[in-house]
Amino acid sequence: MARMPSAERRRQLTEAAIRAMTRDGVAKTTTRSIAAEAGVSLSVFHYCFDSKQALVESVITTITDHYVTVVKDAIRPRPTLRETVRAGFQAYWDHVSAHPGEHLLTYELTQYALHQPGFEHLARRQYELYSETYGELIDQLRHSMDFELRVPVPVLARYLAAMTDGLTLNFLVLGDDAVWADVLDTIVDHVAGLVRDEDEARPDVR
Structure with missing residues (x-):
């Protein structure tokens, strides 16, 4: 996976979260589903958002x-x-x-x-x-x-x-x-x- 600046990665994950939450609802959207939506590992998510x-x-x-x-x-x-x-x-x-x-x-x-x-x-x-x-x-x-x-x-x-x-x-x-x-x-x-x-x-x- 190509390395990406952390600010850009946060933007990517945020946009993925918006898509997932719009589709599935906030309560049903998990960090795992957001990572999958963005096409990154769960560890990348936790690196960008604590x-x-x-x-x-x-x-x-x-x-x-x-x-x-x-x-x-x-x-x-x-x-x-x-x-x-x-x-x-x-x-x-x-x-x-x-x-x-x-x-x-x-x-x-x-x-x-x-x-x-x-x-x-x-x-x-x-x-x-x-x-x-x-x-x-x-x-x-x-x-x-x-x-x-x-x-x-x-x-x-x-x-x-x-x-x-x-x-x-x-x-x-x-x-x-x-x-x-x-x-x-x-x-x-x-x-x-x-x-x-x-x-x-x-x-x-x-």
Whole structure:
């Protein structure tokens, strides 16, 4: 077997874990089955991950990275802020539609972590990561399009994380429907409405 840098091997095993967990469920996925999915020995797995906690955290981070990369590319500045925000949400939604099993896995990971003694902090970390990710995306937009918000970035980030979480679960339960485009438009209108206009931003000099 060709030698591979440890970071690359961890990535390989994490992606294998995502495939195995999506197919078989978190509880039924073992370190042995992940190693088999990746085509490596069990000793290689234990060399890269010293615990299942470390693996689960890597899975959560990697799944988030999958769609964040797509969204970051999509929110390059467009003629209007609304168009830019809409493109970002559409990119996320396209990822959900294309990879529903992967997104369903995130909810299973949350439940697993909350019910597995010693894993509870991973569920908290998962949702903190969602908020932090939105905060980074908002800052990316603010720096590229130069606008001010009516609410603090951390508040908007947590709100968007909670809204997206609920919306995604609704989609996974109810399935594809034309109503989702209108729902996304409504969300975008709301977010665009949280941007200060020039008159608000201008100090009162009277």
